[in-house]
Amino acid sequence: MGAAHGHRLHHHGHSAVHRAPAHLKILVLVGFVLLVVATPREWYAVFAAYAAVVVGTVLVARVPLGWVLRRMVVEVPFLVFAALVPFVAEGPRTEVLGLTVSEPGLVAAWGLAVKGTIGVMASLTLAATTEPTDVLVGLRRLRMPPLLVEIMSFMLRYLDVVTADLGRTLTAMRSRGCEPRSPRHWPVLARSLGALFIRSYERGERVHLAMLSRGYTGTLPTTTGGHEHR
């Protein structure tokens, strides 16, 4: 979904959460969310405890809660879906606010909403407290294949360049009375995307040649230090 892409999710700070090694944070995040997903949805008190852990982490990180909440809009389409589940699910019916809904569906909707929300909030906490370069170092430490980490690092490095390129094209289209989102103007949009692909691909070739001229042999030199600065 389109909201708040880019590096804008990072919230600069120097808290203990910010300073913790990235690979630890990723491991904790994955373990924690797996635990949340595996917890039976009828254990209501346990979910309150999970939520308290996430909110507590956000507070310790000194990231404003409102800042995190605003960025949780990525979750909205999914919450709409969760709200539909009681109406389409099977099982005995029950009355809520004058509407007839499925009882197990209601419980399932609660499970979907609470697990999804805690997951999104936990992931946002990682994004808010960890620089992209640190995440890459963390992933490398977690034995993610080096080539995959390299691809990711190139993508992150040129993400703003490519998206800004597209942004300028869209602005130019709009200034000429063209609405890129409308299917009527898809042919124009598609030509712009085609041009963007060619530009991105050729940029990749130029980057590769520039790397070769600087002694690239097929793998990037690995940084030895635990902490990488930009």
Add this chain to the structure above:
Amino acid sequence: MHVPDGFLDAPTSVATGVVAAAAVGVALRRARTELDDRTAPMAGLVAAFVFAAQMINFPVGAGTSGHLMGGALAAVLVGPWTGLLCVSVVLVVQALFMADGGITALGTNVVLIGVVTALVGYVVFRALQAVLPHRLGTVAPTAAVAAFVSVPVAAAVFSLLFAIGGTAPVDAGKVLTAMLGWHVLIGIGEAVVTGLVVGAVVAVRPDLVRGARPLVAARELEIRTVAA
């Protein structure tokens, strides 16, 4: 839409994670044959392109919006393995940095949006190419059909996963019908945009389109003389 945390139960999420890791592992080795030592910068830039293309939201109705998945598009443009890698990297970045798609559902999302759409799209593309006349003009429509097929297939695979490890008591048949109906519509949008984008690239740089490369190589140099 990306699958969030808690949609599928933990065992299913872990299992799809293993499948996704295996597929990405194979793709890493195969992408080297598609791009040799250019893999990292090229795949990185194409991933950034896929990400940018996904940023454009189309209103689907009822206040929701959808966007390009790009699996089939990437597979036709840069080859199935590199395409799979690019879309997977996009999904990892979205899960880690944008909380878009659950972190435990990452494997599921890579399997559905990365592996299934890229591989199904490419297989359909190649199969159609084998029976259609070998002309550059057929590349874009073929890519469109490939994109159209890839989306409902991904939806069907999702329905299968939901039947195995879904966490809501919704009838599996109902899920399949709803998902297929919805994704046939999304597939039409995906097909139109994919076909137009591939057509635009084929028109100016056919040599960059992996799916058109055999046709470009087979072209003979034509020398025409202009009457003075």
